[in-house]
Amino acid sequence: PIAGALCLRGGDTLYGRYxxxxxxxxLHFEACYxxxxxxxxxxxxxxxxxxxxxxxxxxRGFLPARVRSRHWVADAEFADALQDWCRQERGDVRRYQQELxxxxxxxxEP
Structure with missing residues (x-):
């Protein structure tokens, strides 16, 4: 083997990740897409x-789609510090999605 891709299957969706x-x-496009x-x-x-x-x-026909990701951060101070960054990131991601x-x-469609 010279390459591999890990995909996870759920309900009606295939999720490609690594x-x-x-x-x-x-090779990347063949294995991943x-x-x-x-x-x-x-x-x-x-x-x-x-x-x-x-x-x-x-x-390759893949339009950007927002997905949810949930993480638990054990350290309360660090979790608080991440709140502002996450808020900014959400806005940046929305703008970038619109650009793409x-x-x-x-x-x-006409």
């Missing part, structure tokens, strides 16, 4: 969420 492999042209798409089609899944980050996903949606590879 990958690793040798450097070969196209194309195989996941084929799996979803073969298994009748209605959604493939290939993970966060990566403007290169737009050209402006570059969708799909035609707008």
């Amino acid at each position: 990958w690793g492999g040798a450097t070969r042209p196209g 194309y195989q996941g798409i084929e799996y979803c089609l073969r298994e009748g899944l209605t959604r493939f969420e290939p993970g966060a980050q990566g403007e290169h996903k737009l050209a 949606l402006g570059h969708s590879p799909f035609r707008a």
